[in-house]
Amino acid sequence: MKRRSLMMGMAAAAGAAAVGSTVRPGFAQADGLPSWNDGPVKRSILDFIARTTTPGGPDWIPVPERIACxxxxxxxWTEQPIYVQIAFAVDRVKAMAPQHPEWxxxxxxxxxxxxxxxALAALGEKGFLQIIAATHTGLTTEAFAKAVTDWLATARHPRFNRPYTDxxxxPMLELLALLRAHQFKTFIVxxxxxxxxxxxxxxxxxxxxxQVVGSSGMTRYELRPDGTPVLLKEPRIQFIDDGPGKPEGINQFxxxxxxxxxxxxxxxxxxxxxxxxxxGARFMGLVHHTDAVREYAYDRPSLVGQLDKAWDEALRRHWTLVDMKNDWKVIYPFELR
Structure with a gap:
């Protein structure tokens, strides 16, 4: 990237994120967000962490209550041009198609x-659930996990020609590491x-x-003839962790x-x-995708990741809006190499 010190700081933060290691608080406070441009967004994050983790301060949050979702x-990670899980399901449909000529x-x-x-982007929840039911069920949970990891090892993003996990x-890897360095427990919801x-x-x-909360289907316990117990994925929805389902999922899980x-x-x-x-002290943030050159630019009219009502709510409630183009020095870890 540009300066050796910036690259080293980014690499250290990314490494901490990857393994969940602890960074010295003083270092994290000064350098924990090296790929964020200096400005009100970065300052608001650093200020919140400093205020809520300073013992004796008015906004101090006890460690057990430091929950970040x-x-x-x-x-x-990137969700355009279609959600990654749909890309996975699409490939499974193609692999299974010879057994289903009606498709x-x-x-x-x-x-x-x-x-x-x-057409895929416009399918909506109903179409997505149909694809999921056809491609995600009938497998044991172990077999499905292997199918996911095998696919991620070979699948490539259509624009960047890189693994999806690249x-x-x-900037968010650094933020996760910074929060954990200050004893926040990080969850995906x-x-x-x-x-x-x-x-x-x-x-x-x-x-x-x-520490992952997400949409889930039903599973069924089965004891195989050889005495091996398995959980089988069934074509029935258990929980949709989106919209109102997110606070419900947080409360439940x-x-x-x-x-x-x-x-x-x-x-x-x-x-x-x-x-x-x-x-007490709270932080609410939204990533606004504004960088069509390095990633994608979209918000209100998008079929994937639409930011419309939540944007209005963020402006009204003064939540933090991250402008990807202006607030992030780099987008992806491979830009550091």
Whole structure:
């Protein structure tokens, strides 16, 4: 990148994020966000962390209450041109198509097999759930986790021609590491599938599977003839962790209201509202995708990651809006190499 010291600081922060290691508080305060441009957004984050972790201060938050929740798609990694989990499901539809000739004329599978990305983006929740039901069920949880990790090892983003896990946001890796260095517990709270995320989030973000909250399907316990117990994924929805489902999921699976929350779309509005409704110091942030050159630029009219009502709410409530183009020096870790 530009200066050796910046590269070293970024690499250190990314490493801390990847393994969840502890950074000395003094260092983290000064250098923990090296890929964020100096300005009001970066200062607001550093100020919140300093205020809430200073013993004896008026905004001090006890360690057990330092809960930070992050959306995944569009907040921690790139979600355009289609959600990564849909890309995974699309590839599984293509692999399974020879056993399902009816899919060539049956939606949403017809659009998948025709590589009609515009139609895929417009399918909505119903179409997405149909694809998920067809491609994510009938497997044991272990077999599904292997399918996810195998796919991530070979699949490439259509624009960047890189593994999807290369397209995580360097500034957010640094933020995760900085929060953990100050004894915040970081969670993913995403509309994406919990079984899709859990196999890789610890390696990529330093967030272990038990700290991932997501949409989930039903599983069924089965004892195989050889005496091996397995959990089978079934084509029934258990929980949708999006919109109002996010605070419901936080309450059900975390049990504490966050004091820090970050999202990027209308699906995150209720999570940020729930966070803001607590007492004491709170931080609510939204990533605004404004950089068409380095990533993508989209907000209100987007079919993927629409930021419309939540944007209005953020302006009204004075939540922090991250302007990707102006607030981030780099987008991806590979820019440092």
């Amino acid at each position: 992050f959306d995944n798609d569009g907040t921690l 060539r004329t049956q939606e949403p599978f017809r659009s998948v097999l025709a590589d009609d990305r515009a 397209l995580v946001y360097q 995403s509309g994406g599938g919990i079984d899709f995320m859990r196999p890789w989030t610890e390696r990529v973000y330093g967030i272990p599977p038990e 975390i049990g504490r209201r966050p004091v820090f929350a970050f999202g990027n779309s209308d699906g995150d509005q209720q999570m940020l509202e729930w966070t803001a409704a607590g007492s």
